[in-house]
């Protein structure tokens with residue numbers, strides 16, 4: 001890993017640590033005075049993050065000037081900067097949103113899927129057989145192969161059902177007083193949806209704790225927010241754009 005990579009990883013790790021430190025103050029409002037925000041730590045973190053992002057943006061601007069090639073998300077944002085009146089702060093915010101939302105989630109999901117394959121040799125063998133048959137031995141799988149790998153898709157879905165990397169989704173805020181399932185949720189409340197629990201509810205799933213990708217061959221259940229039994233990417237207007 002180069003110097004920028006090492007700095008990048010350190011900033012992401014620190015960001016997660018700082019983010020997690022908010023939880024107590026967020027959930028027990030009347031105890032908030034006991035958990036003052038670590039303002040200085042947040043400011044230092046922000047400055048460090050901005051420094052690295054600006055260096056990356058500068059590298060891209062330079063490379064683009066030289067070769068004219070625009071191939072990264074950074075380039076796209078920089079190209080659209082004038083058209084959409086994007087400030088430097090906005091671009092930095094968007095870049096870090098995509099990075100922090102897309103990195104751990106994906107890595108954790110793959111790790112869980114691999115762990116489940118190891119624990120379930122029957123499934124592993126079936127997935128392997130499909131890959132050997134569809135891809136063969138002379139090349140590496142690419143994204144365009146996905147439609148021809150239905151079993152692998154079921155494996156990914158089943159891994160995301162049992163191990164959603166954001167088990168409580170992201171916090172939402174009630175914009176009005178609402179009643180859900182007999183509970184009053186007052187306007188302004190933080191709302192967490194326990195998608196982990198829904199995905200393990202025996203009232204919703206047959207043998208919920210079993211890793212069984214075939215369940216999705218029997219019933220085609222989407223995971224992009226339209227079927228509330230399976231919501232690893234959330235639902236609605238704020239559904240995960242990386243899904």
Ligand code: HEM
Pocket residue numbers: 097098099101102103105106109164165166169170171172231232233234235236237238239240241242243
């Ligand atoms: C297995 C991988 C992933 C999972 C399980 C996942 C899950 C989620 C969930 C549950 C939310 C909140 C949705 C809601 O509140 O309804 C979310 C939001 C988001 N995700 Fe993902 N995500 C994944 C990968 C990615 C990737 C690869 C990217 C980008 C490259 C990404 C970018 C985002 C962004 C920007 C948001 C915030 C959207 C908004 O608030 O409008 N995610 N994700």
